[in-house]
Amino acid sequence: MNVWFHFDLTGDPIEAPAARRIPTSPVKPSSPIRDVSDWSGALALISCTKAKLSKSAPARDLYSSPAFQMKRQLAERAGASWVVLSAKHGLLQPDDVVEPYDETLTTMGVTARKAWARNVLPTLIPLAREAGHVVCLAGQRYIEFLVQPMTEAGVSVSQPLKGLRQGEQLAWLTQHQ
Numbered sequence: 001m002n003v004w005f006h007f008d009l010t011g012d013p014i015e016a017p018a019a020r021r022i023p024t025s026p027v028k029p030s031s032p033i034r035d036v037s038d039w040s041g042a043l044a045l046i047s048c049t050k051a052k053l054s055k056s057a058p059a060r061d062l063y064s065s066p067a068f069q070m071k072r073q074l075a076e077r078a079g080a081s082w083v084v085l086s087a088k089h090g091l092l093q094p095d096d097v098v099e100p101y102d103e104t105l106t107t108m109g110v111t112a113r114k115a116w117a118r119n120v121l122p123t124l125i126p127l128a129r130e131a132g133h134v135v136c137l138a139g140q141r142y143i144e145f146l147v148q149p150m151t152e153a154g155v156s157v158s159q160p161l162k163g164l165r166q167g168e169q170l171a172w173l174t175q176h177q
Contacts (some may be wrong), residue, residue, distance in 0.1 A: 036160075036176050040079035043131035045124075045146070046071045046098040047138035048086045059084045060094035065157045070173040071137040080135060083127065085142045090120045091127075105141040117145035137161060 052066035061073060063084070072094075075082040084092040088103040105113050124146065128134045133156040136143045143159070150157050161169045 036074065036078045039075065041131060042080040042133040043074035043127055044077070044080045044082035044135045044137050045085055045138045045143065047142040048083055048084055050104065054100060056099045058094060058098055059092040059096050059098055062098050062100065066169060067173065070177060074173060074176055075135070075137065081131065085120065085138050087116070091123045106139065113141060114145050120146065121149055124125055125150065125153050129153060132156065133158070135160065
C-alpha cells in the first residue's frame with residue numbers, strides 16, 4: 001500500500017533574524033559514480049549474504065542471493081575483478097572454497113566492525129592499490145571502515161549503490177544487467 005502526502009505552505013513566510021540566516025549559496029550534493037563503463041580493471045567489493053548453499057563451495061557460488069549474483073555478473077561483465085567481504089572470513093577470492101556459515105556485520109557492534117576492518121585492510125589495500133580503483137557493491141556496514149583507509153592509500157573509490165534502499169539497489173542492478 002502506498003500513502004501519498006501533499007503539503008501546501010500558505011500565509012506569509014516567517015523571516016529568521018538576520019544573525020541566524022543561512023547562506024543560500026547552492027550546495028553540490030555528492031553523487032555516487034554509477035557509470036559501469038568505467039569499471040574495467042577495477043576491484044569490486046561484494047558483501048557476503050545470508051542466502052548460501054547448504055554445502056561447501058567456491059565463494060563465487062556459495063552466496064546464492066539474486067543480488068549477490070547480479071553484483072558478481074555485473075562486475076565480471078564490466079571487466080572488474082572482485083572479492084567477497086565475508087563477515088566470518090574477511091576477504092575471499094571468488095575461487096576460495098568456504099563452508100556455509102551464519103555470521104553478518106549488520107548485527108555486530110561498532111567495535112567488532114572496526115576490528116573486522118582492521119583485519120581486512122592489510123590484504124585489501126595492496127589489491128586496491130594494484131587495481132587503482134575500487135567499486136563498492138557491498139552494504140554500508142561492510143565498507144564503512146574500509147573506504148577512508150583506501151582513499152588515504154591513494155585509491156579511487158566509488159559507491160554506485162550509496163544512498164539507495166534495497167529495492168532501489170535491485171532496480172539499479174537489474175537496469176545494468
